[in-house]
Amino acid sequence: MKYLLLLIATILSVAASAQTIPTRGSSYQDSVRASAAEGKVIMVNGEPVNKAMDFIENLTASKSNAIFLNALRVSGMYGTLKSRGPLTLLLPADSALKQQLAARLDTLLKPAHKYELVNLLSYHILPGRYTSKDLIKLIKDTQGTATILTLAGSKLTATINENRNLILTDNSGGKSVISLFDIEESNGIMHTLSKCLIPQDRAL
Template sequence: MKNIFSIFLVLACFTVAKAQNVTPPRGSSFQDSVRSENSDGGKVILVNGEAMNTAKDFIENLTSSKTHTIFLASLRAASLVGTFKSRGPLTVFVPSDTAFTQKLGKKLDTLTKPAHKYELINLLSYHAVPGNYTAKELNKLIKDGKGEAALLTLSGSKLIARIDENRNIVLYDENGGKSVVSQFDIKQSNGTMHYTTQVLIPKDRAL
């Protein structure tokens, strides 16, 4: 119960981190795509052919994605929609549907049941970090940390970020699992979203 209370406390009181300008890694693919001004003042960005609006929040933009439906559905099942629609800023690492099915398989159905809601909250909040961390920011943190950076997530557990031999940003969970940032700097009204190749699992939950 103490651990669960801590998660809720972090979700309710996450702090703001400031951005800095540094050189981005070369390996990860930026959403270098067509942009056009929108009537609401934001910009429409095509990410893998899917329209993202910089004036919209995480939930609104994820609704437009056909390859990240499990993450969005899980946020709804965990009652975390409000957190990801908040002012933030947040940095969110979003695994694809393929990543979820490969990593969790049938366990995903179990996690989305009410009896396992707190486990699902812990898993999803492990993919979000308070603050607005672009690829440039992450690269600088890794450089300053002499090869790695510890990121404190909303779950209260840490992710480790490193740069691999291909200059990709790679995230490591507490079990040694790793996930490559495959698409980075997808700007949201309340933070920054990065697409990743794998689901990250916090150590204190057996999934």
Template sequence: MKKWMGVIILGLHCAFVFSQTTIITNPVNDTVKSKWGKVKIVDGTKMTSSNDIIENITQSQEYTTLVTVIEDAGLTQTFKSKGPITVFAPTNKAFEKLPAGQLDTLIKPNHKYDLSYLITYHAIAGRVTAHDIEKKINTNNGEATFTTLAGTKLTAKIDENRNIVLIDENGGQSIISKFDIQQSNGILHIVTSVLVPKPKAI
């Protein structure tokens, strides 16, 4: 009886060791983690940190206008590039706030330069988190200035509700409503209004 008990215990011990080894060395779990990265739900759409900016925003119905204007401006590859870049992404509702007919004019082929200028005004070089923006505001007497990819200036402040507010060159304001959405090539912040730079002298 003792002999059989010893065999059973030995068998159970081997099975336990084998199962532990299988779990530890399972390459499938590691591949899934590496491939998909961190997932964040943005306006009902899953955005994955292993995707680039274009791959993520094209999955959402809230950014169809942004995707269209990026394509029309010939900037798709810019926002798919290695970067890193930080993008302040207007929603469809943000674009609807523009004066009537302005967007229709901008997407015409002869206004491609103006459209590109507008879109690159919504991006800055590097990975700039909301904490980075707030820190710069606090260390610069309540106001921070950033140089956009358009070569123009964008100002950031914190309002009475503790929102980070972006102020364009015309005094227009846009609140960062969602922030720090990690992308493989940068960071995405969602804004409530389109930022408009002053006309560029040619």
């Protein structure tokens, strides 16, 4: 399992290596303006998300996801989120990563802990495209608790609480609220989370 995760990350990264990552600058701003005129751009937490761009392009253009983006780079998983997809990204806030992982985050970014980092990041990616409507239907079809397989091979459970929030529960029992839904990307869809999801028994 350990080597399979690393192999998947490596293959996808090589496949995407010829693709360029945009930087914030005049060309990016021109692209945003042009896409906004075509209705391709929405604002998420005050920042533009262009549905004609892939996950990595939009994360790179954001000022709010530097920790998650750096973890993707260090782990070799850029290629995963630049692949054709479709994928569903469950994006934790950088503040949640810092709070929950604390000093452990620096350790995870070291080469010796690449497997744990790949496992953590893959736990936030679902194969396929799951909109909020898809998740709600799964929950209703399974009498209130849906089990979802992540790219890491581990499972999450999805429920709806008394306040009608969509809740994801990780293997360790931690709960995260989906705070923003259905953010379109060229190769999938993204939902933002209130907390980081922690896989079980991975020394995290």
